[in-house]
Amino acid sequence: METTSRGKLATADSVRVTNPDGNGAYVFTCDHASNFLPAEYGTLGLAASELTRHIAWDPGALPVAQILSERLGAPLVETCISRLVLDCNRPLDAPDLISPVSETTAIPGNEGLSAADRQARIDRCWKPFHETIDRLIETRAARGLETRLVSVHSFTPVYKGVDRPWHIGIIHDDDARLSAPLIAALQQQGGFTVGANQPYSPADRVYFTLERHARSRGLLCAMIEIRNDEIRDKAGQKKWGERLAGIFTGLEPARLPKPPPFRPLHSIEGTI
Numbered sequence: 001m002e003t004t005s006r007g008k009l010a011t012a013d014s015v016r017v018t019n020p021d022g023n024g025a026y027v028f029t030c031d032h033a034s035n036f037l038p039a040e041y042g043t044l045g046l047a048a049s050e051l052t053r054h055i056a057w058d059p060g061a062l063p064v065a066q067i068l069s070e071r072l073g074a075p076l077v078e079t080c081i082s083r084l085v086l087d088c089n090r091p092l093d094a095p096d097l098i099s100p101v102s103e104t105t106a107i108p109g110n111e112g113l114s115a116a117d118r119q120a121r122i123d124r125c126w127k128p129f130h131e132t133i134d135r136l137i138e139t140r141a142a143r144g145l146e147t148r149l150v151s152v153h154s155f156t157p158v159y160k161g162v163d164r165p166w167h168i169g170i171i172h173d174d175d176a177r178l179s180a181p182l183i184a185a186l187q188q189q190g191g192f193t194v195g196a197n198q199p200y201s202p203a204d205r206v207y208f209t210l211e212r213h214a215r216s217r218g219l220l221c222a223m224i225e226i227r228n229d230e231i232r233d234k235a236g237q238k239k240w241g242e243r244l245a246g247i248f249t250g251l252e253p254a255r256l257p258k259p260p261p262f263r264p265l266h267s268i269e270g271t272i
């Protein structure tokens with residue numbers, strides 16, 4: 001595993017960057033990597049058993065992202081605080097940025113927050129995560145490196161009582177330059193069910209990190225959702241990490257069209 005750096009790009013305890021100087025074409029994010037709650041939030045009024053469920057994080061997603069980072073020489077940006085405190089993969093005006101209910105579970109510690117409490121969470125979680133990704137992409141662009149941004153998530157096998165049949169889903173909007181060959185390569189392997197825009201789609205407002213950092217700049221991007229029972233142990237994490245690393249390696253570089261020119265973030269700040 002590559003050395004993990006907190007110093008060069010990450011300046012807050014809520015975000016961590018692994019392999020920041022990786023020269024590969026890919027950059028991975030893990031937006032829901034951790035179920036950690038800083039002491040000042042207590043348990044947000046939840047029973048301890050709730051804090052290990054998918055409502056707190058994406059179980060198994062980070063180890064898969066770490067394998068991808070290592071195999072592809074790719075930087076990885078991860079959150080270090082539970083999405084119960086704040087969901088970094090949401091725009092600031094999203095009603096579920098700091099959600100009072102997750103799936104069917106009420107989160108008492110998120111009810112009735114003052115404007116100051118809300119802003120403190122944004123300053124602690126959302127800003128460092130997105131500023132770190134911004135700086136990373138800009139630094140890479142200055143070095144002449146292409147960036148293909150991929151976020152790695154996991155989803156619960158049963159949501160609100162409904163079974164989800166897909167083993168993996170690839171989420172994309174109308175720019176399918178990266179996701180289309182990714183879906184095709186997964187389907188070609190066979191033996192598992194691939195969802196295109198399942199179990200979510202960008203219409204569910206789950207595509208924010210990629211919209212903000214990749215789509216706004218014309219960068220290739222895709223969102224990976226792996227069903228979390230597939231990656232609950234090291235063997236499953238390795239299976240999916242190695243499988244995806246092999247596919248991403250195979251996608252480079254000829255099968256993908258050249259992305260449009262880089263546009264600096266300041267030109268698109270108004271879209272946030």
Ligand SMILES: [Zn+2]
Nearest residue numbers: 032058153154
């Ligand atoms: Zn997620």
